């Protein structure tokens with residue numbers, strides 16, 4: 001089963017992998033024609049009722065695949081009102097091919113000539129709210145006709161995710177849906193076929209630009225909705241917490257706090273005026289800070305624990321004490337990772353080890369990507385956390401869902417890029433589920449590195465990534 005959001009992600013990922021949507025539409029239309037052939041013999045009259053989106057576009061393609069049938073296409077609207085380029089191109093192809101294709105300006109002028117089959121291609125996953133005209137009246141005409149009704153993707157008027165309809169909906173005999181079952185079809189009384197339309201498996205597995213659709217942000221969102229992130233770390237490594245916190249801001253966090261030893265907060269450039277700093281006594285984080293850290297963390301949407309922390313006993317004890325008492329969402333990185341296997345916590349954890357840190361946690365040794373992905377998934381399930389294992393190909397798994405990320409380049413072995421990754425991932429956990437947050441964290445960090453390497457070559461440093469994070473996450477500049 002696949003939700004409409006997930007379907008949109010996979011569809012865009014397929015395009016990123018070289019299989020554009022027009023190609024998928026060709027397969028969808030072919031599958032619809034195949035279903036028509038199963039219900040009626042050649043020569044039969046088939047009328048296709050098409051909306052102005054890609055659902056209609058699928059039927060324009062189907063009409064081309066129905067050679068030998070008596071085909072009539074009804075477009076509910078004018079050519080100019082077709083909402084997508086690919087649907088319009090397929091409409092034009094119909095017209096050029098002399099297939100009987102008519103525009104229906106007014107639903108009252110939709111008249112059927114006693115067809116054996118009606119194809120319902122008015123609306124698919126793009127429906128919002130109750131059907132408007134001319135679709136609403138057309139539903140009545142389709143349901144009253146004495147014909148087998150084949151619905152494209154979902155019966156028009158039905159919500160593909162919920163199966164609900166806010167008004168009239170087509171009563172289909174058959175539904176040809178694409179790629180995977182839709183949750184809303186479970187309650188529909190029709191024969192449902194799932195057609196393979198050639199979306200590569202990699203479109204679900206590889207994190208690609210389609211995953212960015214998860215970030216489509218409500219334009220009315222106000223400060224605070226995208227989250228407050230607290231970074232806890234610093235000690236032997238001074239710049240790490242500031243990098244992580246600034247990365248969180250670049251990835252859309254509304255506020256970034258840093259809790260670090262006072263010696264770190266006091267004298268280091270990079271504690272930019274964008275950050276809110278909570279200095280802790282001493283030159284290392286220690287258990288005495290934990291009550292204050294928990295207090296600060298309780299007002300946050302996410303915590304990033306570990307950048308620059310070091311592995312002093314006191315700091316690791318502080319990490320354990322914090323995680324055992326914390327019940328929010330935390331990204332755990334660097335030296336703090338080693339406490340995770342022994343920690344008993346109610347917190348939701350996203351752990352970001354590289355291969356060496358993974359093995360130090362008791363995780364699997366490096367093997368080829370496929371095998372590694374399966375082993376990482378098992379280990380994530382054992383630990384009850386989401387793992388983002390950094391490497392030439394990153395593996396991300398919550399034990400149930402496993403993704404791989406291919407962005408990034410060898411220039412990123414420079415210090416600090418892992419801190420940027422932890423910060424971006426922390427920001428992503430505010431609006432997203434951990435698996436999606438970790439997948440997009442890996443994608444955006446690598447993509448930022450790819451953008452930075454174009455400018456700085458292998459002289460790139462971690463702060464170069466910061467400026468590139470927004471372009472990695474919002475390539476069209478929106479939101």
Ligand SMILES: NC(=O)C1=CN([C@@H]2O[C@H](COP(=O)(O)OP(=O)(O)OC[C@H]3O[C@@H](n4cnc5c(N)ncnc54)[C@H](O)[C@@H]3O)[C@@H](O)[C@H]2O)[C@@H](O)CC1
Pocket residue numbers: 007008010011021024025028051052053054055056057058083084122123124125126127128129130131132133135152153154178197
């Ligand atoms: N990967 C995918 O997602 C694929 C999708 N395909 C097809 O594309 C469809 C989705 O296409 P679209 O996103 O263009 O959406 P639709 O074609 O389902 O609907 C969009 C159109 O409906 C109009 N509309 C929305 N709500 C309405 C209402 N209540 N009353 C009247 N009109 C309304 C919109 O203005 C727009 O013109 C799928 O259902 C499927 O048939 C296929 O072509 C292949 C691949």
Ligand SMILES: [K+]
Pocket residue numbers: 055120121122123124151152153154155156
């Ligand atoms: K439909």
